[in-house]
Amino acid sequence: MTMTSIHAHTVLNLLLAAETPYSEQSLQQAITAEYGEDVRFHTCSLQDLTLEALLIFFLERGKVIREGDAIVANPAMMCSH
Template sequence: MSNEIHAHAVLNLLREQSMTEEALRDVIVKEHGNDVRFRTCSRSGFELDGLLEFFKEKQKVTVESGIWSLNAERVCSH
């Protein structure tokens, strides 16, 4: 059975420290397992690949020279 966590858990990792996509994926899998699913304020059922694409599409992260950083201006505050 998969577990589902709020996407803010991932964004909070980037709030603490910018990192490469590979490092981010490693932390997420280590903390939540391979079968984790994600939900946002408006959607649920994301796999990790879909969530990361969602973050880029919604400009919740910036990626420069392979380093992912939080775009705090685009993250809701709850």
């Protein structure tokens, strides 16, 4: 079985486009529905990240922030490539 690797910007764009902020659980459900259970993510410098690892990466760099139970993208900290 081939594992799907999606660029991390896909998740940031999903968060930006959300009419209602995602919780970590609802984000996981949306990603799984779209890409399957075994999806992994990559950034410009990292490979083979789970969604949980990707969110930690984003939180540490300020690319996403927690607002209560919600996870929202921080456009000011996103690169534009």
